[in-house]
Amino acid sequence: MTDDPTIAFQRLKNPHPLRARGLMLQGTASDVGKSLLVAGLCRAYTRRGLVVRPFKAQNMSNNAAVTLDGEHPGQRGEIGRAQALQARACKAPCSVHMNPVLLKPESDIDCQVVLRGQVLGRWSASAYQRLKPKLMPAVLDSLERLGAEADLLVVEGAGCGAERYLRAQDITNMALAEAADLAVCIIADESRGGVMAALLGMHGLLDPSxxxxxxGYIVNKFRGDPRVFDPAAEEITARSGWANLGLVGWFDAAGRLPAEDSLALARPRAAGAGALTLAVPRLSRIANFDDLDPLAAEPGVRVIWVAPGQPIPRDADVIVLPGSKATRADLAMLRAEGWDIDILAHVRQGGRVVGLCAGFQMLGQVVRDPQGIEGPAGESAGLGLLDIETVIGGEKRLVDLAVTERRSGCALTGYEMHMGTTRGPGLARPWLVFDDHGAPRPQGACSADGRVMGAYVHGIFAADGFRAHWLGQVGAPPSSLLFEDRIEGALDALADHCEAALDLDRLWELARR
Incomplete structure (x- = not known):
């Protein structure tokens, strides 16, 4: 645990003036759609020829992406998946400055704190509240760095912007808006009801300044006839003085975009009716579960997320063990749920298993965490399906990949994001072999019969050629899905959705310079 993380940032005050206008979207609650609206506005203003950058001071998510930059030259960092999608909407590379503080929960009461892309340490919830104010210099410096290169900053708040009991430690809502002189737009969610109470309640809790x-405010996820809302809008504006800046209807294509965090997995999800069934245990500390999005998008694939309390379906063709922020804790969960028995029975009956990152570690003989990096120090027996052993520790490996996979001959993109070293005889049978400047570089491991495989690489199924090759190996029907085009189409549709519902010229004028 670092005693004073502000020391390293005292010299980083950016000498370049803030040239960008700033528009901050705060919510009346969590999950009101701020992240999606930011992405839509980023793409819409980018299409108008502006240089746009997204920003979220603090994000809590185990879904993360590797950046091209880091705190120091030559380093890579990580940011929340939502900010990576927003950067893509801006057609800009991911930067640690878009999400300077990333919290990655490891249990119900503590999390790993990632500051400007680098692991700062593990903090309890109460200790982090004392730490937060010390992070504001780094947050403001990152905002200024982005603002020096952009015409418009679209800034996302966190949770509800009016939680007075958190005000003294705030670095991501009104304290940031006042420190950086940002215009604020409040987002309310009509789908959950109580829009008037939420907006007027927030108005009553805010200080005069x-x-x-x-x-003004935007009502999001609106369904029905907008004229029905007119009396509510009139009363909200009369009582608050805030302008009604628009009603944004429900966006049906939201499911085609990566979800921000694991809350999305708790909502009902259509499993589809594909010929190939993939079962994915919903681990308690699941991470980077968007690895499965390309497979779920395949018309010939049915992805079933197995909730706690449910067995893994016997008719599953493939079981996928996803990433996790706490490998040993989720191994314990597997056993508590009886999923380990289901997985071993599945393999005995000829089924296939794929492990991604932490899921790869779980497939081995043992996972050791001698330093207590992910929880209490100790070791846990793995599932024993691959002859490998893992020790958690060392520097976090952050690598962005753009390689050719030799066996398939397919171009492959992805990234590594893990702490730990894996060794053992099982690595002599790698799952993947990358072409590294003409030399083979093995990755992961595969069982002797080829039915159990795993690797540290995230995002590999987004590569259309490799995904098609792998699906052919496990018996899925051929597909012509172009996954990256699907995401780009959804971002453009989201921008169209925002253009139709909102007066973007007015929002631009209202944004402070």
Whole structure:
């Protein structure tokens, strides 16, 4: 645990002036659709020829992406998956400055704190509240760095912007808006009801200076006839003085975009009716579960997320063990749920198993965490399906990949993001072999019969050629899905959705310079 993380940032005050206008979207609650609206506005303004950058001071998610930059030259960092999608909407590379503080939960009461892409340490919830104010210099410096290169910063708040009991430690809502002189737009969610109460309640909880900073509100996820809402809008504006900046209807294509965090897995999800069935245990500390999005998008594939309390379906063709922020804790969960028995029975009956990152570690003989990096120090027996052993520790490996997979001959993109070293005889049978400047570089491991495989690489199924090759190996029907084009199409549709619902010229004028 670092005693004073601000020391390293005292010299980083950016000498370049902030040239960008800033528009901050705060919510009346969590999950009101802020992240999606930011992505839509980023793409819409980018299409108008502006240089746009997204920003979220603090994000809590175990879904992360590797950046091209880091705190020091030659380093790579990581940011929340939502900010990576927003960067893509801006047609810009991911930067650690888009999400300077990333919290990655490891249990219900503590999390790993990632500061400007690098692991700062593990903190309890109460200790982190004391730490937060010390991170504000780094947050403001990152915002200024982005603002020096952009015409518009679209800034996302976190949770609800009016939680007064958190105000003294705030670095991501009104405290940031006041420190950086940002215009604020409040987002409310009509789908959960209570829009008037949420907006007027937030108005009542804000200080006078904070209320004056609010340029208006947007009602998101609206269904039905907008005229029905007119009386509510009139009363909200009369009581608050805030302008109604628009009603944004429900966006049906949201499911085609990567989800921000594991809350999305708790919502009902259509499993599809594909010929190939993939079962994915919903681990308690699941990470980077968007690895499965390309497979779920395949018309010939049915992906079933197995919730706690449910057995893994016997008719599954493939079981996928996803990433996890706490490998040993989720191994314990597997056993508590009886999923280990289901997995071993599945293999005995000729089924296939794939492990990704932490899921790869779980397939081995043992996982050791001698330093207590992911939880209490100790070791846990793995599932014993691959002859490998893993020790958690060392520097976090952050690598962005763009390689050719030799066996398939397919171009492959992805990334590594893990702490730990895996060794053992099983590595002599790698799952993947990359072409590294003409030399083979093995990755992962595969069982002797080829039915159990795993690797540290995230994102490999997004590569259309490799995904098609792998699906052919496990018996899925051929497909012509172009996954990256699907995401680009969804981002453009989201931008169209925002253009139709909102007056973007007015929002631009209201954004502070």
């Amino acid at each position: 904070e209320r004056q900073r609010v340029i």
